[in-house]
Amino acid sequence: MGKTQMLSGAGQLTAVALLVLFTWINLAGVSRLAQWIDGLTLWKLLVPLLVSITLMLIAGHWSNLSLAMPASGTVVEAIGSGGILFSLLGFRSAMDMAGEVRNPQRNVPLAMAVGLGICLLIYLVLQLSFLVSVPPESLHKGWSQLSLTAHGGPLVALAVGLGLSWVALVLLIDAVVSPSATGMAYLGISARVSWMMGECRLLPGALGRLNSRGVPHWALLSSLIISMLLLWLTPSWQGLVSFLTSTQIIALAMGPVSLLALRRQLPDAERRFQVPCPRMFCSLAFVMATWATSCTGRTALEGAVLVISIPSLMYVLVRSVQGQAMDLKAGLWWGLYLGLLTLDMELFSQGQRWALPTGWHLVLLAGLALAVMPMAVNSALPRASAHALTNLTQPPDPD
Known part of the structure; x- marks a missing residue:
């Protein structure tokens, strides 16, 4: 599977039909969506374990582990473009729904830790099974020269080579079923984020409306349209x-940044969830987020910055035309941060004129993040918004 593999016209039409199906399921309400996701989640947990155990039992070439692995730069590149980061970002579902959780101080970290832990364990077992299942004769030139091609990916190629046609069939079915659960969940989450932004008047007010089932239908339809547009702009899996x-x-x-700013604005507010040692953990999280952006590659980062910047400028323009006051100073750090990230990728990323070794590049990005973060926190508005004040000061739900 190469980076140039793209969806055909028929493939794009099929993808659009699936997006419409996911939207219809979301419009049915959260309870119906939860039933679909629960069943698909069980499948997503069992299939990788079944495939991993089967491959390790039938083709356990454990001597493969003693061979040298690819260079660190190649591994870092695979983290972003190979889907590793994307797979582990599922923890944000618990974060996005945290406002509806009872006893969030206990349940939110528990949900995130258990979810991430289970996913990480499954991925590690699956990767181990792949490493020990590759025929030794295919590695005589090393891992960097390994070539496994098949319709469905390298695991399917291994299964076919071992004569395990049923494993190949299960993997092909899983390639359809597993992303379906992710697609349904992400479509619903993105709509609810848009709904809240509509409630706060950061987006058109229509997006903040709910239908008779309590579903943000206009936000869902807008997510569908944007999804189809992105699918048309990036028809390759790696690019998307x-x-x-x-x-x-x-x-x-x-x-x-938001957490530390809110701590300054509302130091005495009663909080349903508190992060211990906030300055240390927030600084670490900001540095790690900055590192992670570099793993996605220059093209992806520049595209993301463009997609973020254009709506932001449109929002400022609309507010200006409407004569609504804005404190732009509080948001200048955001433009500075995105600009520095883009400049770094243009100058110091792999393949550029002044490309840095991976270790030194991470040090540079950490310094960039630690320099910008105090500016961002100190530029916050002196008072929290009415929405933030309401959410932070409401009494906790009973356990």
């Missing part, structure tokens, strides 16, 4: 995953 990972990581980078 890299772009989505980059945008999600950039969005997550807002979290640490």
Whole structure:
């Protein structure tokens, strides 16, 4: 599977039909959506374990582990474009729905830790099974020269080579079923984020409306339209995953800054969830988010910055035309941060004129993040918004 593999016209039409199906399921309400996702989640947990155990029992070439692995730069590149970061970003579902959780101080970290732990364990077992299942004769030139091609990916190629046609069939079915659960969940989450932004008047008010089932229908339809547009702009799997990972990581980078800013604005507010040692953890999270953006690659990062910047400028323009006051100074750090990220990728990323070794590049990005973060926190508005004040000061739900 190469980076140039693209969806055909029929493939894009099929993808659009699936997006419409996911939207219809979301419009049915959260309870119906939960039933679909629960069943698909069980499948997503069992299939990788079944495939891993089967491959390790039938083709356990454990001596493969003693061979040298690819260079660190190649591994870092695979983290972003290979879908590793995208797969582990599922923890944000618990974060996005945290406002509806009872006893969030206990249940939110528990949900995120258990979810991430289970996913990481499954991925590690699956990767181990792949490493020990590759025929030794295919590795005589090393891992960097390994070539496994088949319709469905390298695991399918291994299964076919071992004569395990049923494993190949299960993997092909899983390639359809597993992303379906992710697609349904992400479509619903993105709509609810748009709904809240409509409630806060950061987006058109129509997006903040609910239908008779309590579903943000206009926000869902807008998510469907944007999804189809992105599918048309990035019809390759690698390009789409890299772009989505980059945008999600950039969005997550807002979290640490927002938390410290709210602590300054509302130091005595009663909080349903508190992060211990907030300055240390927020600084670490901001640095790690900055590192993660570099893993997605220059093209994905530049595309994400463009997609974020254009709506932001349109929002400022509309507010200006309407004569509504804005404190732009509080948001200048965001433009500075995105600009520095883009400049770094243009100058110091792999393949550029002044490309840095991976270790030194990470040091540079950490310094960039630690320099920008105090500016961001100190530029916050002196008072929290009415929405933030309401959400932070409401009494906790009973356990």
